Amino acid sequence: MRYSGFRVITQGLFGNAGWKPAWRDPAPKAEYDAVIIGGGGHGLATAYYLAKNHGLTNIAVLEKGYLGSGNIGRNTTIVRANYFLPGNSEFYSHSLKLWEGLEADLNYNVMHSQRGLINLFHSDGQRDAFARRGNAMLNQGDDAVLLDREGVRELLPYLDYENTRFPIYGGLLHPRGGTARHDAVAWGYARAADQRGVDLIQNCEVTGIDIVDGRVTGVQTTRGAIRAKKVGMVAAGRSGQVAAMAGLRLPIESHVLQAFVTEGLKPVIDHVISFGMGHFYISQSDKGGLVFGGDLDFYASYAARGNLPMVEHVMEAGMTLMPMIGRARVLRSWGGIMDMTPDGSPIIDKTPIEGLFLDAGWNYGGFKAVPASGYSMAHLMATGESHPVAAKFGLNRFATGHLLDEEGTGSQHNLH
Amino acid sequence: MRLTCPLCGPRDRREFYYYGAAEYLNRPAPDAAPEAWDDHLHNRDNPAGLVQDLWYHEQGCCSWLKVTRNTVTHEIVTVEPVAGGAA
Ligand SMILES: Cc1cc2nc3c(=O)[nH]c(=O)nc-3n(C[C@H](O)[C@H](O)[C@H](O)COP(=O)(O)OP(=O)(O)OC[C@H]3O[C@@H](n4cnc5c(N)ncnc54)[C@H](O)[C@@H]3O)c2cc1C
Ligand SMILES: [Zn+2]
Numbered sequence: 001m002r003y004s005g006f007r008v009i010t011q012g013l014f015g016n017a018g019w020k021p022a023w024r025d026p027a028p029k030a031e032y033d034a035v036i037i038g039g040g041g042h043g044l045a046t047a048y049y050l051a052k053n054h055g056l057t058n059i060a061v062l063e064k065g066y067l068g069s070g071n072i073g074r075n076t077t078i079v080r081a082n083y084f085l086p087g088n089s090e091f092y093s094h095s096l097k098l099w100e101g102l103e104a105d106l107n108y109n110v111m112h113s114q115r116g117l118i119n120l121f122h123s124d125g126q127r128d129a130f131a132r133r134g135n136a137m138l139n140q141g142d143d144a145v146l147l148d149r150e151g152v153r154e155l156l157p158y159l160d161y162e163n164t165r166f167p168i169y170g171g172l173l174h175p176r177g178g179t180a181r182h183d184a185v186a187w188g189y190a191r192a193a194d195q196r197g198v199d200l201i202q203n204c205e206v207t208g209i210d211i212v213d214g215r216v217t218g219v220q221t222t223r224g225a226i227r228a229k230k231v232g233m234v235a236a237g238r239s240g241q242v243a244a245m246a247g248l249r250l251p252i253e254s255h256v257l258q259a260f261v262t263e264g265l266k267p268v269i270d271h272v273i274s275f276g277m278g279h280f281y282i283s284q285s286d287k288g289g290l291v292f293g294g295d296l297d298f299y300a301s302y303a304a305r306g307n308l309p310m311v312e313h314v315m316e317a318g319m320t321l322m323p324m325i326g327r328a329r330v331l332r333s334w335g336g337i338m339d340m341t342p343d344g345s346p347i348i349d350k351t352p353i354e355g356l357f358l359d360a361g362w363n364y365g366g367f368k369a370v371p372a373s374g375y376s377m378a379h380l381m382a383t384g385e386s387h388p389v390a391a392k393f394g395l396n397r398f399a400t401g402h403l404l405d406e407e408g409t410g411s412q413h414n415l416h
Numbered sequence: 417m418r419l420t421c422p423l424c425g426p427r428d429r430r431e432f433y434y435y436g437a438a439e440y441l442n443r444p445a446p447d448a449a450p451e452a453w454d455d456h457l458h459n460r461d462n463p464a465g466l467v468q469d470l471w472y473h474e475q476g477c478c479s480w481l482k483v484t485r486n487t488v489t490h491e492i493v494t495v496e497p498v499a500g501g502a503a
Contacts (some may be wrong), residue, residue, distance in 0.1 A: 141426055240462035253436065254487070299434040299471075302464040302487045307417045309430045342458045379463035399454040411457045 002189045003107055021206040022187060023194035026224050028201050032060045034230035034381060035219060036207045037242055039063025041182075041367065042359055044189035045233035045374020046381070047198045048106075053375070054382035057197035060228075062221060064205035067214035068186035071236050071366065074294050074304075074336035076259050078272055078283065079368040080117050080177035082141045087392030087404045088345060089140045091282040095372030096176060097144065097208060102371060108188030110180045111286060117177030117272040118152065120159075120321075122166040126277075130172040137174065145173040156273065158324050166277050168318070177272060179283050187368060209356070216246070216355040232357045232381055237337025238300070239360035246353055249359065251342050251398050253413035256301040256335040257293065257364050258310055264288030264329040278317035282325075290328055292318060296338065296364070298414050306335045338364050344416025345404035348376050348388070349395040357381050361414055419483060420467035421494050424476040431475040437461075438482050441498065464488050470498070 001020050011018055014125060034045045034050065039061045050056040065071075081096035083089045098105075099112055121130050127146075134144035145397075148170045153161060157203035161168055190200055201223065208220030209231065218227035228249060235242040243250045265288050274281040282292035294314035297306040319326055341347065341361035346369065348359050361375040386394075392404060410416040417429040437460055444452040448486075464487055472483045478500040485491065 004494050070427045238462065238464075241464060244461075249455075249459045249461065251460070254464075287466050299485075300437070300462070300467060300469060303488065303490055307429060307490070309417075309428070398458040399451065413460070414434065414436070 022191040023200055026199045028226055031227040033058045035228040036061045036232040036234055036237040039067045040070040040236050041185055042373045043372035044186055044193060045370050046232055046234055046377040047379035048189045048193040049375045050382060051193060051196035051198055053378055058384060060199040060201050062204045062206055063202050064203050064209055067184055067190050067200060071336040073183050075182055075367040076291050077179040077182045077367060079172055079180050080138055082174045085406055086137045086402050088406055089136060091372055091389045093140045093142050095369055098371035106188040106192040110184040110188050112180040114176050114178040115271055117174045118171040118275045120171045121169050121278050127169050134172050143175050147171045147173050154361060159322055168362055173218050211353055214354055216353055230355050230381055232377060234359045236362060237339050239339050246356055252339045253300050254302055255296045255338045255414055256303055256306045257296050257338050257342050258306040258333055258335045258360060259293040260333045261289040261291050261331050263331050265328060268274045275321045278320055280314060280317035280321060290325060297415055302337055340413040340416060342398060342411040342413055343403040343405040344407055346393050347395050348390045348393040367406060419488055419492055421473050421476055422497050423479060427476055433472040433473060433474045438470055442469055485496040
């Protein structure tokens with residue numbers, strides 16, 4: 001069923017009785033050409049592009065819970081292409097272009113809103129670093145505007161400009177940055193993949209990866225064995241455990257990242273604002289809730305909840321930056337498991353096992369990456385070659401020293 | 417979350433700095449093969465359950481501590497000093 005404004009109106013006139021489930025609920029077949037482990041944003045996008053770009057439709061996505069039950073439905077929805085390093089820069093630029101055509105491509109409203117993202121800076125040195133980053137973004141063909149203090153004040157008059165510890169010197173505006181509805185991205189990719197024949201299999205946990213003579217032959221699951229010559233591991237925070245089933249040890253440590261949302265308020269924050277020095281960022285959802293977060297809790301964790309010190313820290317940073325939000329009441333907070341790599345950049349690569357591919361290490365920034373990651377992972381699984389925009393995301397770059405340390409913080413997993 | 421420092425007693429998580437897996441203690445020899453260094457610095461077992469990791473009592477006695485914890489429940493099982501052979 002194609003979605004359109006016309007259909008919304010006619011369905012409304014006839015009691016909305018004609019809507020159909022957005023995807024099938026098939027039982028797993030005994031064999032597929034390829035299976036993808038993990039039904040989050042990246043897994044669903046990989047399946048969609050395998051079908052759309054490479055004509056591979058006898059494939060399945062295996063999800064241990066329900067579609068979108070992982071980080072794809074837990075993130076703070078920021079979409080941006082403001083990276084600096086070659087390798088990251090072209091990848092996120094490609095992703096943003098895919099975002100810009102995504103709703104038409106999927107026939108699904110993912111509520112992509114390019115409301116502009118502003119990264120604040122608070123010293124001369126930081127201004128230089130952001131000017132340089134802005135130039136790198138322009139060189140990549142994306143957009144960036146360096147704002148001085150008055151330029152920021154015009155857009156964000158409600159910030160505290162009297163703060164003496166972190167005085168606002170200005171900000172780097174990325175006009176095409178913004179947000180999207182996270183669940184809708186999972187649902188849109190799921191529906192579009194299903195329409196092209198992909199089997200989306202829920203409540204199906206992969207419990208083993210079958211390997212014969214160095215080649216993958218299929219997977220064991222809670223819904224039986226499934227044969228496949230190609231297997232993609234796309235399990236985000238659980239990547240280490242999935243890879244361990246194939247005897248691989250990954251450069252990943254899993255950490256918890258928290259986020260918060262307030263009660264719905266009238267429109268008050270028009271942009272995405274990032275206050276890096278305070279470890280705080282914020283935007284307002286279309287429903288009116290202020291959506292905000294900060295840094296990792298900093299210790300390795302698989303709990304989808306964090307601890308109170310980080311809650312306090314984030315609240316303090318928010319109050320420091322914009323005291324006006326102090327009367328808003330927090331409705332909910334939650335946590336998600338982040339697959340942290342030692343350089344803060346992801347991995348999209350083959351593994352030493354033939355037919356087994358890896359897409360992981362998304363740190364806290366994998367939502368904006370969903371389209372390009374699916375696109376590149378599909379390319380890799382279909383052709384055996386890395387897509388040019390993801391060519392630097394190799395698994396062995398840690399051994400060879402070709403790191404992509406965007407923040408320049410060294411090899412400690414939690415510092416990215 | 418509280419950690420019971422062997423020297424200072426039970427203290428709030430905020431007093432401690434988390435460094436990473438206790439594997440950092442098994443430093444390869446300076447002339448070890450590059451693969452050994454790669455493995456040491458980057459690769460992790462990353463289990464969901466019991467782990468051993470290194471914490472530094474930054475706002476207390478400044479000891480390095482080896483902590484056995486559960487990454488799923490956040491329960492702290494044991495805290496031992498790294499110095500003095502307990503590691
Ligand atoms: C609080 C928070 C805020 C964030 N904010 C942003 C942001 O603003 N912008 C941004 O770009 N990114 C953000 N991120 C990061 C982003 O959400 C993740 O990097 C991204 O969603 C991870 O990829 P995914 O969607 O495929 O993961 P997931 O949705 O977690 O998908 C992985 C799936 O694999 C499944 N799985 C695991 N093991 C198995 C198994 N054995 N068998 C079958 N299935 C399995 C899981 O159930 C899960 O559904 C944030 C994350 C968090 C937690
Ligand atoms: Zn102490």
